[in-house]
C-alpha cells in the first residue's frame with residue numbers, strides 16, 4: 114500500500130500543551146493558565162506551566178522530528194505570546210520564538226503547518242467576554258495579520274482555528290475546558306464568533322497577500338443511529354447537528370443547518386448573526402483539516418426526548434472512554450468530499466491515549482497505538498483509492514504533553530516524555546512511523 118508522491122506525513126502539537134515558559138519573554142496569561150490553576154479543573158492539579166519545556170528545548174525537539182523523517186510539522190502559535198493582552202501592543206519576543214521555530218523547521222527540510230488558535234485565548238479578552246463577544250473575532254484577525262506579517266513568507270500551511278467545537282462546546286457548555294462555563298446560549302454564541310473569527314482571519318491573511326494555503330481544522334465525528342427506531346434516528350440527526358453540521362454547513366455552504374434555528378430556539382434566536390457574516394465565514398479556503406477521534410451511535414434520551422440524545426458507550430473503551438473505529442475516519446472523509454467540498458483534505462490529528470510506561474527491557478511498547486495508527490492509515494488510503502483528495506496525515510502527537518483536563522495523566526505521544534527529567538524517548542510507535550514514512554506506505 115503506497116501513498117502518492119509528496120503525501121504530507123506530519124506530526125502535531127499545540128502551544129499550551131508543550132511549551133511551558135508561561136511567564137517568559139513577555140507572554141501574557143491565557144484562559145488555560147487561569148483554568149489549569151483553578152482547583153479541581155484539571156486532573157491532579159496539573160498545569161501547563163512547564164509542560165514539555167519545549168520553549169527551551171525546541172532545537173532538540175526539531176531534531177527528533179527530523180529523525181522521524183516527517184515532511185511537515187503542525188504546531189500552534191500562542192496568541193498571548195504575540196499579543197499578550199489579546200489586543201493592543203505586539204510582543205516582538207513572542208514572534209521571535211516562532212520565527213526561530215519556523216526557520217529551524219525549514220533548515221531541517223520540514224514544512225511548517227501553523228495553527229493560529231489552539232484554545233489559548235488571552236485572559237484579558239476573556240475578561241472582556243471572550244468568545245461570547247463579537248469583538249474577539251476582530252482581535253483575532255488583527256493577531257492573524259501580525260503573525261502573517263512576520264512569518265508569511267515562510268509558512269506554506271495556515272490553519273485559523275483548531276476544533277471550534279471544543280472551544281465552544283467543551284469550554285462553554287460542558288465546562289470541562291477553559292473558560293469552564295456551562296451555558297448553552299453562550300456556547301452557541303461562541304460557535305458563531307469563533308467561525309466569524311476564522312472568516313475575518315482568512316480575510317486578513319488574504320489582504321496580507323498570503324502565499325501559503327489557508328484552512329481550518331474541525332474535529333468531526335461519525336454519527337449513526339443506534340437503531341431504526343425513528344426516535345433514535347432523530348437523536349442521531351441532532352447529535353450530528355451539534356457535533357458536525359454546525360461547523361461544516363456555515364464554513365463550506367455559507368449557512369447554518371436548516372434544523373439549527375429550531376433545535377436551538379429554546380436558548381437563542383441567532384440574533385448575533387449579522388448581515389455578511391456567513392459570506393465571510395464561508396470565504397474560499399485552500400484546504401480543509403479534519404481531526405478524527407470519535408464514532409458515535411446515538412439513541413433517544415428518555416429524559417429529554419425533544420432535544421437530547423445519548424451516546425451508546427463503546428464496547429471496548431480506551432483510557433479516555435471512547436472506542437477505536439478506523440472506519441469512522443473513512444466515513445468522515447467520504448462525507449466531507451461528497452457532500453461538502455472538493456478542497457484537498459488533511460487529517461490534522463488522530464491518535465490514541467494510553468498509560469505508556471517503560472518495560473523491564475527498557476522499551477516503551479505501545480503496540481496498541483501502532484495498531485491504532487495502522488488502522489487509521491489504511492482507512493485514509495482506502496479513502497484515497499475511492500477518490501477522496503487527501504493530501505496529508507498528522508498523528509497526534511509528536512510527544513506526550515499536557516492533555517487539557519486530563520493533565521499529564523494520559524499520553525498520546527510517539528515520543529515518551531519523562532517529565533521530571535524532560536528526557537524524550539522514542540516509543541515503538543515512533544520507530545513504526547519512521548518506517549512508514551520511509552516506505553511512504555505500509556505492507
Ligand code: FCB
Nearest residue numbers: 127275276279509516525
Ligand atoms: C484534540 C485536541 C488536541 C489533543 C487531542 C487528544 O481534541 O485538538 O489538542 O488534546 O484532542
